[in-house]
Amino acid sequence: MPAPTSPGMPLRIWLVGFGTVGKWLARTLDSHARRLARDYGVGVSVVGLANARDGFIYDERGLDLSSVLRRAADGAAITDEPGARCWPSALEGIRDTEADLLVEVTSSPSGDGEPGVAHMRETLERGIPVVTSNKWPVALHGVELAERAHSHGVAFRAESTVMSGTPVLSSLIDGLAGTVPIALRGLLNATVNFILTGMAEGKSYEQALAEAQRAGLAERDPSADVEGYDTMAKVMILSALVFGRQLRREQVTRRGITEIARAEFEQAAASGARLKHVASLEFSEPGGLGEVHARVMPAPVGRDDPLASIDGATNAVVFRASPVGEVAITGPGAGPQLAGQGVLADLIAVARSRSKLHRRRADRDA
Amino acid sequence: MPAPTSPGMPLRIWLVGFGTVGKWLARTLDSHARRLARDYGVGVSVVGLANARDGFIYDERGLDLSSVLRRAADGAAITDEPGARCWPSALEGIRDTEADLLVEVTSSPSGDGEPGVAHMRETLERGIPVVTSNKWPVALHGVELAERAHSHGVAFRAESTVMSGTPVLSSLIDGLAGTVPIALRGLLNATVNFILTGMAEGKSYEQALAEAQRAGLAERDPSADVEGYDTMAKVMILSALVFGRQLRREQVTRRGITEIARAEFEQAAASGARLKHVASLEFSEPGGLGEVHARVMPAPVGRDDPLASIDGATNAVVFRASPVGEVAITGPGAGPQLAGQGVLADLIAVARSRSKLHRRRADRDA
Numbered sequence: 001m002p003a004p005t006s007p008g009m010p011l012r013i014w015l016v017g018f019g020t021v022g023k024w025l026a027r028t029l030d031s032h033a034r035r036l037a038r039d040y041g042v043g044v045s046v047v048g049l050a051n052a053r054d055g056f057i058y059d060e061r062g063l064d065l066s067s068v069l070r071r072a073a074d075g076a077a078i079t080d081e082p083g084a085r086c087w088p089s090a091l092e093g094i095r096d097t098e099a100d101l102l103v104e105v106t107s108s109p110s111g112d113g114e115p116g117v118a119h120m121r122e123t124l125e126r127g128i129p130v131v132t133s134n135k136w137p138v139a140l141h142g143v144e145l146a147e148r149a150h151s152h153g154v155a156f157r158a159e160s161t162v163m164s165g166t167p168v169l170s171s172l173i174d175g176l177a178g179t180v181p182i183a184l185r186g187l188l189n190a191t192v193n194f195i196l197t198g199m200a201e202g203k204s205y206e207q208a209l210a211e212a213q214r215a216g217l218a219e220r221d222p223s224a225d226v227e228g229y230d231t232m233a234k235v236m237i238l239s240a241l242v243f244g245r246q247l248r249r250e251q252v253t254r255r256g257i258t259e260i261a262r263a264e265f266e267q268a269a270a271s272g273a274r275l276k277h278v279a280s281l282e283f284s285e286p287g288g289l290g291e292v293h294a295r296v297m298p299a300p301v302g303r304d305d306p307l308a309s310i311d312g313a314t315n316a317v318v319f320r321a322s323p324v325g326e327v328a329i330t331g332p333g334a335g336p337q338l339a340g341q342g343v344l345a346d347l348i349a350v351a352r353s354r355s356k357l358h359r360r361r362a363d364r365d366a
Numbered sequence: 367m368p369a370p371t372s373p374g375m376p377l378r379i380w381l382v383g384f385g386t387v388g389k390w391l392a393r394t395l396d397s398h399a400r401r402l403a404r405d406y407g408v409g410v411s412v413v414g415l416a417n418a419r420d421g422f423i424y425d426e427r428g429l430d431l432s433s434v435l436r437r438a439a440d441g442a443a444i445t446d447e448p449g450a451r452c453w454p455s456a457l458e459g460i461r462d463t464e465a466d467l468l469v470e471v472t473s474s475p476s477g478d479g480e481p482g483v484a485h486m487r488e489t490l491e492r493g494i495p496v497v498t499s500n501k502w503p504v505a506l507h508g509v510e511l512a513e514r515a516h517s518h519g520v521a522f523r524a525e526s527t528v529m530s531g532t533p534v535l536s537s538l539i540d541g542l543a544g545t546v547p548i549a550l551r552g553l554l555n556a557t558v559n560f561i562l563t564g565m566a567e568g569k570s571y572e573q574a575l576a577e578a579q580r581a582g583l584a585e586r587d588p589s590a591d592v593e594g595y596d597t598m599a600k601v602m603i604l605s606a607l608v609f610g611r612q613l614r615r616e617q618v619t620r621r622g623i624t625e626i627a628r629a630e631f632e633q634a635a636a637s638g639a640r641l642k643h644v645a646s647l648e649f650s651e652p653g654g655l656g657e658v659h660a661r662v663m664p665a666p667v668g669r670d671d672p673l674a675s676i677d678g679a680t681n682a683v684v685f686r687a688s689p690v691g692e693v694a695i696t697g698p699g700a701g702p703q704l705a706g707q708g709v710l711a712d713l714i715a716v717a718r719s720r721s722k723l724h725r726r727r728a729d730r731d732a
Binding site: 159165341347353355359 | 402405406407516517518519520521525531532533536537540541542543544545610672675689690691692693694695696697698703704707710711713714715718719721722724725728
């Protein structure tokens, strides 16, 4: 929380994707506008907005967020918003209009990460920064997207793709800039850790899963979580953005938690360990060289391991780098408002570096 | 680690302070220049350098760091460096010369935080960013310095002042931007935590202190650590930069570890807790309102508390904020190369935002 200040020119945003995260962000930008201006000197104007069903709307004067939110709550088309110009798809809207930032929060499935990848490529190639909560585009093309951003001198941020609003990526990328990554281990899926915590207490897999579903943590079809695909995406994101290496899906050794035998829990407990679903990344040679080995699998974790005490929906990452040694980050791993929070932090980072630039110019011209 | 790239115009640095941290940084910038250029697109040129004994030297073409390091190792005056212009003090050098960043790593004692405060004020008023590892200037004047930086649109970063190279400040300030702070608890002094870990194992205070001194953790006069003054400075820094509130020294309730009775350890253990030296900050009213209450004192910590398992020279912060909940960051708390690493990460952050700007301009002019 730096000094109070008044915002300069507002940051014009395309908000592409209007599901849980997109709506949370729209509500927050609408209702917390004054706090964001006061605490961060950040003014935001959502000029473009898109959902998969209706298409893309644009108003250069800024859309009325509470009106669009009401329309969405009523099941009406966002394209009925008065005064807004419409395009059939987000990609066409992004091509034809102007903004200072793309917030990409569509749901882009694991197959090819589309339409997210196309939205991000188009935007970065126009020299406009991108913030996303969209896992698969970053998992599959993170190195390429970061390079595109870098070559145009703009930001590409994806904080909420790993452990939601818990600041993992910014800590490892920015906070530990200058260190040489060695290895990383983590518990990266809240649902899976919640289920394993229940199973360690003696519940069956089915009982623990049902409890996670009642708690709103697990989907009706839980396979993306329990088979380890969600964690695999996060490991690929960490490899791309922290280790600088693009992995393909088949390069990640993966085993889910659906077939863990009761005996495995007992074995772990007998040796004073706990069974966790551990994601890991490791360079094959010191100094950040060689291959990156990636694994997602159930593994016994010794009681002194910082990961052993991480229970329920809490997640954690333990990062080893030279010359720092081990740094651990623990926090909530899931939740729509937490994903929104990660996007908001990224958005503030982009807005701040832009307002610094404006203020510095004004300073020099004075 | 983003894409390989070639650096643009190098970032010109005044390196003020040439003790352990300053020398580590000079060595690292000298020997890792190629890696920094390759991995971060960051080129650095140390144009000014100062120590307390000899004064300030400046060479606009960049000083020869290995030559200056050799000179310092031989006990010779840095002002004998051939080709360098000299000033009797850093402040005069900063006033008369040009640079893009001040790295302030002098030792500025707790009384008034000088000469660090004066160096930073002068630099920020010139619209030049500041990176520092200097605790007391930030503890005593953090809000003022951050406001000066903000009003000139430049960065003020002090990562290594709290938990050294472990990225605490960047995580809480940037990574959790947009959240509303509620409270914070931490173990912020490596020496004290090391001594308490020894005492919990049955050692006397004197034995545990002697061990910390043999390990190179505790100073010969350990009072700044064991009386809690060092932790007090860190709490004041966190209050200023994360909670946005400037505290005065007398507003921090402080009790050291020198007079803990053996019985206190036994009492804690009997109730299943561990005795730790806990720093805490808390808003008196929800929503980041009211007073900030600050404490540094021995306290029993329940076994399920994330702070309970933090032993030896490892430190930790548990931060509570809305809407995220609890985020914990654990890592090494001290060490000269770790303080240097925190400064390096800050320096890279400044260099990157500057090179983004340059690249964007080149992009537009193309």
